[in-house]
Amino acid sequence: MADASTPLGKGSGGSPAGPLPAAPHGIAVAEPTHAHHPKLQHHFYSMEQQLEASILAMWVFLVTEIMFFGGLFMAYIVYRTMYPQAWLDGSAALNVPLGAVNTMVLICSSLTMVLAVRAAQVGSRRGQVVNLILTILFGTTFLVVKYFEYSNKFEHHLVPGPHFSTQYLVEHLGRTGADPYTTQLFFSLYFIMTGIHAAHMVVGIGLMSVILFMAWRGRFTPDYYGPIEVSGLYWHFVDIVWIFLFPLLYLLGLHGGHGA
Amino acid sequence: MHDTAKDRQSYLDAPYGVAAWLLTRDHKRIAMLYLISITIMFALGGFFATLVRVELLTPRGDILTADLYNKAFTLHGVIMVFFFLVPSVPATLGNFLIPIMCGTKDLAFPRINLLSWYLYVIGALITLGVIASGGLDTGWTFYTPYSTIGSQTPVTAAALGVFVAGFSSILTGFNFIVTVHRMRAPGLTWFRLPLFVWANYATSLVMILGTPVVAITVLLVGFERTLGLGVFDPKLGGDPVLFQHLFWFYSHPAVYIMILPGMGVISELVAGMARKQIFGYSFVAFSSLAIAILGFLVWGHHLFVSSQSIYAGMVFSIISMLVAVPSAVKTFNWTVTMYKGSVSWESPTYWVVGFVGLFLIGGLTGLFLATLGLDVHLTDTYFVVAHFHYIMVGGAIMAFMGGLHFWWPKMTGRLYPDGWGKASAILVFAGFNLTFGPQFILGYMGMPRRYYAYPDEWQVLNVLSTAGASILGAGYLLTFCYLTWSLFKGERASDNPWGVTGLEWQTTSPPPTFNFHTDPIVTEPAYHYKQVPERETTTIG
């Protein structure tokens, strides 16, 4: 996205010695003669520039988010390589059907999110409101399922700390070799990774509620829909993180390699 | 289009009062808020440095207790790194100048810019809270497992402070990137940008890529202390060395967050004070990007004796050596820029010359530490301490001071006394060398870092170092005094007191709220000197 031309895309190309932009009045002074859109902030030249800036900003922000989760994935890779058996044993305690349901739920929420953005672009207020409500509902469903999964782990003493025990793994799942130390590492990473992801979901639902309110008030029009598009990018990002978390945490036993 | 009278009003005069300042969205006012905040934190960090140096006057641990000493160097490091050096140039000079140098009215996201300052303040307040509740003793590096199971001090709160401050720098970097990509004035192509913008752009890339990793790392330390989720706990099979990898993945690039903007400042000052096109513009610009990229691939050179694989050590060593190349390119280009220039001997030049000398020594001593075999002997000794202070203080702070002296008339509309500017540059340069020069020798002799008692034979060098530190401190204090004095009593500055090129010099001093009286259009490359530019701006658009 690194464009070498000027923000307005007119005048000189990349070369410093290139031809000068046309007469000054062509650019700088002409802008205010447009009808000044009420949503145009004072320091932008045009609605296009404003939209492009906010989209680039969200991408840059998502890069920082990728790096943020990247540290966790790094820890995951290192420890999984060191203790593959603990990963298999720990993974066996995770509920694959619930994880799969949540994956479907998030994929559906991404679809409704896209439809909401589309509705804004074509100017359908009803489409925005309905799809945003669905998105929020899907997000909430995800968190409810996650709640049941977490409480199940608490019941089985699979939360790292002084009460951690591999008893459930050994007696109910037949993971006789489950190591009480390294499986704690697995569950530490499980709770941190899914927990931080869930925190992002909570932020996302909050964000969507604000967007829903704005959409309901009819704030978005085909020439001003930046906030809904940018929030959508965030929502998709959070979904994609889950698409990685699900197989990496839940599906370890499914490709053979039942050790011990 | 605008009311000309209101338009001509400077950003300092426009709506006045506490609320107008604290809720401002003007990047120039936010820069000033940052300048005040980091000055306070610098004074605090300096206070802890003073405690350290005073204790080290004698070989016995006699002035402070061991715990107090450990807290003093820890807080010195935490405050100086996270609350002074990282935001120093970008958040003050960068915030003030980047929109102006890009010929735009403000950064792309003025509210986020303000949020960044508030996050900084919250982070700083949390850190002050940590100090008030007894201090922190983990070292600024938070190495596990001492930080997770060993320390009795409020590590979680300190980690939270660093975490929040980290987000403030992410937001600054993010704003700069979007601004440079999307907000440049008509005709301002990438290769017409001042090198200060290039350097800050490279810095911003490092900020947005590195800071999140240290954020998650300190968060993991916090989780481990509070929730018992032990990711680095050796008792669970966790690896403390993994913490070091994650920590330095940010914290080595963070060094470039501190020095790259300083390099950008020096590029501006060299070109301006010599009134000459910078020598090898594109080499200087791309060397910033090269340093930013290579900076991400060298973190392992902090871990040569940490039990990291020796082959990994070799890879990190060779890449670390490569950083020397773009640094050398920059240094030679600055030097040769002065050839056949018109070098003014006003005070910014003193700071520039001081910077070149100190940065040179700082950079070259990095070669010792990147050399694998030699690093075994030198790592964790005062050689390392001396090396990174030459970069951070001798490089980054000299550049920051130089930049402050260069742009002060623009930022405040006042001139400071030039003689005092020269005197303090000389004082800082001399004091600095006396402080950290002896530490290279101490380091080769084997004096470990973070020791508060040491063998008698090292006292002479330590006393020299402490003596130097007092001169250094006096130099900074002097700067603070005459710059503050100039705010009230300084002579009014003309719009372009140095007679140099650059968009910031083509508007009034201090600039109006929206920076320019007419939206600028750029028709020339940066540093294009045919004659001396106008000293006063014609204010009617």
Place this chain on the structure above:
Amino acid sequence: MPSSFPLFPPNASSVATEMDLLYLFIVAVCAFFTVLVTALVVVFTIKYRRRHPEEVGHDIHGSLALELTWTIIPLILSMVMFGWGADLFYRLAKPPRDSMEIFVVGKQWMWKVQHPEGVREINELHVPINRNVRLTMGSEDVLHDFSIPAFRVKMDVVPGKLTTMWFRATVPGTYHLFCAEYCGTKHSGMIGQVIAMTPQDYEAWLAGGRGVGTPAQNGERLFTEHACITCHKQDSTGRGPSLYGLYGSKVALADGRTVMADENYLRESIVNSQAKVVQGYQPIMPAFQGMLGEDQLLQLIAYVKTLKPVAPAAGR
């Protein structure tokens, strides 16, 4: 080198001279460039100082030849430094096979040393000169670092694993020993002395020391006390794999990987026994995490290392 103002620590090991030479080589390169750049800055700023206020500099943009010069020369010099440094590092990282092995345990805030003959000492390390000494080091709590400036060697001591370093002392004398990795309140008190002695003096010192069995003997006792012997039998009939000839061999694991049975593998297999299960065996061994001190672990490892392969037909 007694001197009133020394610039170097004592030179007392086989690598010290080379380390100093490498240091001086880089000092010379750095001094050259410092003088060069400083001279250029001084000459240019004075010779081309501003003569009248309206003067501007010449319109010079750059020179590819110069840029290449100051790209390539630093590149070559830094690669020379890398090569020399990497070579020295490699030698420092690989203990010679004939080294005598001394165990070191770091804890807040002391060094515990155990010699192969059984003599123990605290915050002191006696070594013979002209003999390769390998230190195998563990930590009971946090990170430490064993640093002997006179020998120009240093290595982190990391909890949860064993690290090694080696040196050959050359000059008898008493030298500083430091903990070089920050470890808490009394970090600067975690110091001691390294005493290099002639082989005769060292033997005499050993004879006068209070020994309570060699590490291997103590390890054997622990092996019996903790009932390791009930599963790890000499032949392969036990419920656990035989440990004879294990050290230094390649081990096939249940998950299909193969690992080298070095000190760190042995240590991990004791404290985290399920982490690497040997192929063909059940993961039934209890983990000894927290039940054995770091020095006991080192003793067990010393014992396992003495178990030589029994008969050619015994198999794995």
